[in-house]
Amino acid sequence: MSDALSHVRSDGSARMVDVSAKDVTSRTATAQAIVVTRPDVLERILDGTLPKGEVIATARVAAIMGVKRTSDLIPMCHPLPVSSVEVDIAGSGDRLTLTVTVATVARTGVEMEALTGASIGALTVYDMIKAVDREAVVADVRVLEKDGGRSGRWSRS
Amino acid sequence: MSDALSHVRSDGSARMVDVSAKDVTSRTATAQAIVVTRPDVLERILDGTLPKGEVIATARVAAIMGVKRTSDLIPMCHPLPVSSVEVDIAGSGDRLTLTVTVATVARTGVEMEALTGASIGALTVYDMIKAVDREAVVADVRVLEKDGGRSGRWSRS
C-alpha cells in the first residue's frame, strides 16, 4: 500500500489523480452502513402487516441513486460507468444493516460508490424514522471488500 | 414525539409529508461524523508542514456542497433555502471529527442537511486517505442538537 496521499500533490494541494494509464478491468466493491435504533422501531420498518412497507424499498432506491451520484458529491472521485448495484437490507435487534455491492468495468475502483450508496441509504432510513427515534445513529460505514484492478482482491480482516 | 412514521401513509406507502401549514421559523441543526483511521494518517492530514494542506479544506467544501444537495439525495426530504453552513473539523488520536451546523428559515428542520453534510465530508476524507488506510471507517453519524419549529430545542443526552 502506498505511503502517500494520492489525491494530494507534493505541495499539499488537492487533485483528481490521473488514471488514464490504468487498465480498464472489471471491478467490484462492497460496503456497509448500520442504522442503530430501537428494536420496536426496527420491527415497525420490517414487519409485513402493512400492505406496502416502503421504508426499505425507499432506502434501497436512494442507495442505488446515491451510488450514481458519487462523483458529483466526492470532489476527487472519478466519474465511471456503474454496471451493477445490489442493495441488501437486513435487521436484527436494534441494528439495520445496509450492504451495497457495486460493479463497473473501468480504470478505477468503486469503493467510494459503495460507501456513498450505503451512507445515503442509511440516512434515508434515519429520515423516515426520525419522528419516532431522533437519537438513531448511522454507525460503521465501511468497505467490506473490493476486487479488480492492479491491487486485486481485498477483504476486511 | 409521534408514534407513527411520518413519511409513510396508513397503507405503508411512502410520501413527502405535507409541511404547508407549518410556520416559517428560524431553524438550526448540528450533526457530526467521525472518521476512524490510524494516528499517523491523521497526523499527515492535519500537520502544517506542507504549504497547502488541502485535505481538510476539500472535506469542508464537500460537506457544504453536500448540505445543499440533501433534498436531491434523500427521497422524502423537502427542499429548503439553507441560510448558513459551518463545518468544524478536528482530530485527536485516531479520530477526525466533522461537525456541521446548518441554519435555515423555513417550514421544516435541517437535521437531514447537517447529517448529509457530515457524511459527505467524512466520505471525502476517506477518499483522500484510502490509499494509505483502506480500513478507515466512518462512525457515529448523528444529530447533536436541533432548534426551532414547534418541537423547540433538543440536544442529545
Place this chain on the structure above:
Amino acid sequence: MSDALSHVRSDGSARMVDVSAKDVTSRTATAQAIVVTRPDVLERILDGTLPKGEVIATARVAAIMGVKRTSDLIPMCHPLPVSSVEVDIAGSGDRLTLTVTVATVARTGVEMEALTGASIGALTVYDMIKAVDREAVVADVRVLEKDGGRSGRWSRS
C-alpha cells in the same frame, strides 16, 4: 386565460417570466400519467406473491424525486420549495395510472412539478417492464386539477 405565450418575449425569444410581484400563497396541482401494457405484465407488478414487490415503490420514489428536479429539467420553470408530494399508483386491465399531487407555498404553481413527477414515475415503470413488454406506452400525461394563486381552482372538464 392569456392570449400570449408567457415564456416568450415580444421578439419570440425565451425567458423565465417574472413572478416577483405575485403573492406567496398555498398552491396544489394534481397530474397523471398512464402506462399502457399487457394485463399479465400489470398483474406481475401489482400482485403480492413476492415478499417485496418493489416496482411500484421504486416508481413512487422516482416520481417524488422527479418532482424535486423539475426546475432543473424544464428550462423556464421557477425553482420553488415543494412542501408535499403524494403519489398514488393503481392498475386495472392493461393500464397503470400514476397520480401525483404536489403542494407548495410559493409565487407560482406546481403543475409542471406534478407532470414531471408523473412522467418520471411512468418512465421508471417502463424501464422495469421493458424486458417483458417493449411495446408499452406512456399515455395521457396531463394536469387533472390545480388550485391556489390568482387563477384559483381549475379542474379538467
Place this chain on the structure above:
Amino acid sequence: MSDALSHVRSDGSARMVDVSAKDVTSRTATAQAIVVTRPDVLERILDGTLPKGEVIATARVAAIMGVKRTSDLIPMCHPLPVSSVEVDIAGSGDRLTLTVTVATVARTGVEMEALTGASIGALTVYDMIKAVDREAVVADVRVLEKDGGRSGRWSRS
C-alpha cells in the same frame, strides 16, 4: 424476450441489473412524444412571424439535456456515455411530435434515454403553452425503434 422483470430480484426487491459481461457495441434508439393542443396554439409555436421563435429550440435543448440526465432520474438505469442526440420536432393539426434519436457505444441500450428526452422536451412545450392551453396533453410517449446489442434491431410494428 425474457419472461422475468430484469430489474427485480427473485424476492421482488429492486436492483440495477449487472451489465458488466455484456459487449460494448454501438447502440441507438428512437422514441417519440406527442403534445396534443389546439391548432391555433400549434400555429403560434411554429410560425415564422417572430424574429426568434424559441419555443421549439428551447424544447430541443431541454430534450438533449434530459437525455443526459436519464440515469440520474430513472433509478435502475445505467449511466452511459451518450455519443449523439438528434431531436426532430414537427407539427400538424393539433399535434406536435417530438422524435428523439440517441446513440451510444456501451454495454446497454439507450431507449430510456430517448424516452426521457422526448418526455422532457414535450413537458417543456407544455410549460411554454400552458398559459394559453392548460388542457394540452402529452400523449404516446413510446420507443419507435432500437438497434445494437444482442437483441439486434427492433422496430414497433
Place this chain on the structure above:
Amino acid sequence: MSDALSHVRSDGSARMVDVSAKDVTSRTATAQAIVVTRPDVLERILDGTLPKGEVIATARVAAIMGVKRTSDLIPMCHPLPVSSVEVDIAGSGDRLTLTVTVATVARTGVEMEALTGASIGALTVYDMIKAVDREAVVADVRVLEKDGGRSGRWSRS
C-alpha cells in the same frame, strides 16, 4: 464596503455566511460575458439565412438553466428561489455580448446567479463555434449592476 472576506472565518476556513437575519426583499442583478471571435463566425451565428438559427437560442437556454444551478456549482452560494431570468445576446464586429438579468425575493443577492448564467451561456457559444474558431475567448465576465437589500443600488462606474 466591508474590509473582511465574508465567506472566510477568522482562522481562514471557509463557510457559507449566515443570512438568516437578513430581510427578504426584491433583489436583481445584471451581469455580462463577452465572446470574442472572428467577425465571419459572428455573422454565421447571427444571420437569418438558416430557417432555424439555434446557436443563440441554445446559449440563452443554457444561461437560464445555469442561473438555476449556481448554488450547486459555487460552494459558498446560498440556494434561493430565482423569480425571473432574461438573457439578451447581441453581436457586433468580433464580439458577442451576453447580458443576463436575474431577480429574486430572498435574503441575499443574485449577482453570482447572473455571472454564472452569463458564463455558461458564453461557454455554450464557444462550444458551438470551436470547430471553426478554437481561439475564441470569453472575456469580461462581470456584474453590471445590482439592486435590493441593505446595500441598495449599485452600478459599475
Place this chain on the structure above:
Amino acid sequence: MSDALSHVRSDGSARMVDVSAKDVTSRTATAQAIVVTRPDVLERILDGTLPKGEVIATARVAAIMGVKRTSDLIPMCHPLPVSSVEVDIAGSGDRLTLTVTVATVARTGVEMEALTGASIGALTVYDMIKAVDREAVVADVRVLEKDGGRSGRWSRS
C-alpha cells in the same frame, strides 16, 4: 479546421454531434481564467498569515467539481469519463490566474471541461472576494492547448 458549425444541422437546428465512430484515445486540454481584482485583495487571498487560507482551496475544489458537471451545463457537450484534473492557481499584481488541465480516454476532447472548470473556479473566487471588491472581473477564459484525437496537438499561438 472545418468550415461548418458542427453542433448545428443543415437547417440551423442544434444537435449533439455523433462521435460514435471516433476513436477512443487519450486526450488532454488546458484552459485558463483570470480574476482581475485589486492587489491588496489578491494579497489577502494568497498570504499565509491565517492558519487556514481556504479561498484558494475552495476555488480548486469548485473547479474540479465544475469539470465533472460540464456535460450537465453545456447543452451539446458529450458526457465523458474524466480521468484527471489538476488546477494551478497563481497570483501576481492584480491578477489571479487559474489553470485547469483535464485528461480523459474517450471519443471526444476535454477543452469544454477545462474551460468550465476554470470559469467555475474563477467565479468561486469572485464570490469570496465580492464583499471587498465588487468590481472584480473574470477575464480571458480560454483554451491554452489541447492534445489527442484526430486533430492532434494544438496550442494557442
